[in-house]
Ligand SMILES: Nc1ncnc2c1ncn2[C@@H]1O[C@H](COP(=O)(O)OP(=O)(O)OP(=O)(O)O)[C@@H](O)[C@H]1O
């Protein structure tokens with residue numbers, strides 16, 4: 001393992017993040033605050049409680065998940081797409097590193113950023129609602145795993161994309177709808193039976209449900225299933241990354 | 254002399270089915286400067302990209318310092334520095350950080366003294382904290398060279414290092430190349446400037462249409478293929494070549510003030526003595542004589558043209 005190379009990639013990627021720290025920091029804080037104003041206060045005043053939890057608190061896990069997933073994807077996909085786009089990718093290919101080390105560097109940095117922003121949102125939320133986290137370790141584990149798996153997913157998208165449109169396509173067309181329909185702002189049990197059934201085909205439901213369980217001890221699906229879902233998704237992403245590594249797909253001509 | 258890069262029957266067929274390398278075999282000697290010449294699309298960049306790990310070979314093998322570039326890629330690539338043909342740099346990164354990053358990618362420990370030396374040698378030290386997008390084209394190319402030298406490679410590939418570089422800078426670069434050679438680095442460069450190959454190369458290879466047409470010592474090549482011309486300046490200009498001299502390969506130059514005689518330096522007899530006596534026999538008086546050896550450029554153009562003819566035939 002060429003750890004110095006992994007470190008070099010990680011450092012450069014993080015440097016990009018810190019260069020724009022104000023943006024990285026302010027935009028999630030503002031958008032979280034807006035969510036609380038719109039959902040928590042305006043709608044929450046009518047919904048009152050979901051499963052015995054105040055609506056404002058109820059949406060916190062979903063909000064964090066929503067942000068962490070989209071951040072992980074966009075950070076990692078952009079991070080690896082950018083060198084392809086400007087042509088500096090040759091350097092990664094000609095260096096004595098293997099693809100796994102490239103993945104660890106890029107996806108690791110993307111996951112770190114996503115985690116950081118997730119924690120910022122958590123902190124911001126504490127200003128608006130009373131939060132008690134029942135299972136803090138489980139919460140952290142879920143959060144970290146989600147950051148990692150969605151960064152891996154973003155990495156794959158970045159390798160696959162041939163232009164900026166494609167880079168936006170999957171997050172916009174697939175991920176955002178799945179996340180919004182995944183119970184970020186409501187409990188699946190609030191849906192009519194048919195849509196409840198449909199929801200169980202949405203993998204994001206399992207992630208958000210598990211994450212919410214870590215906060216409040218209640219969930220839409222059993223926690224074991226949630227764990228299985230996140231493990232399955234991570235494994236799938238790793239398998240695809242491994243396949244890309246074997247074949248050099250969209251990397252080496 | 255030891256061989257540092259062994260290329261054996263290397264073939265490359267691109268996805269679209271285009272055969273860019275048709276079985277190239279080439280031994281590069283440790284410490285030499287090898288210039289690869291060839292027209293656009295000859296396969297020079299493809300050859301370099303394959304050795305450096307950017308392109309997968311279709312068949313054949315490459316060893317660098319005895320390490321196979323596929324099975325032992327880490328050891329092989331650690332020895333190589335690459336300056337690509339296209340200028341591509343992270344625009345927002347500063348020069349020094351970009352160079353440090355390259356060193357890190359190659360798994361080397363941070364070494365500020367070495368980085369400083371490289372940047373100074375390439376006259377980039379003053380620009381070390383400038384963002385790469387603020388540099389001129391020639392400076393950017395030097396940053397690419399600095400990146401390639403950041404990990405002290407033993408083999409350096411320069412893919413058209415002096416394209417779009419002004420004359421002065423080109424000479425500076427030749428100096429850098431000469432210093433690298435003196436420190437034992439093997440250098441392979443591609444170029445379209447024949448005078449560049451002539452000025453700095455030890456050996457010259459010519460590639461056209463995916464084939465290595467020739468590889469030879471520069472001096473031997475020039476001697477073997479070289480033609481010389483003899484310009485005979487006349488005291489009284491002529492308009493036509495006298496009939497008595499029609500047996501010679503002569504042309505009128507300088508508006509009739511001189512006759513140019515071309516001959517092969519390798520021929521047993523150059524025919525010069527006889528020509529000169531025939532000249533005075535034809536009533537022409539000469540005021541001066543000048544010989545000129547044909548350059549690599551002419552050799553190169555001839556060679557590639559011949560190859561084209563053979564293919565057409
Ligand atoms: N990625 C690719 N896919 C398909 N064909 C390619 C690819 N890269 C190069 N080629 C083709 O392979 C041939 C050799 O290209 P290469 O870049 O190696 O030439 P070159 O000798 O470096 O030319 P130049 O002097 O213009 O740089 C060209 O015909 C080119 O069109």
Ligand SMILES: [Mg+2]
Nearest residue numbers: 297298299338
């Ligand atoms: Mg080229």
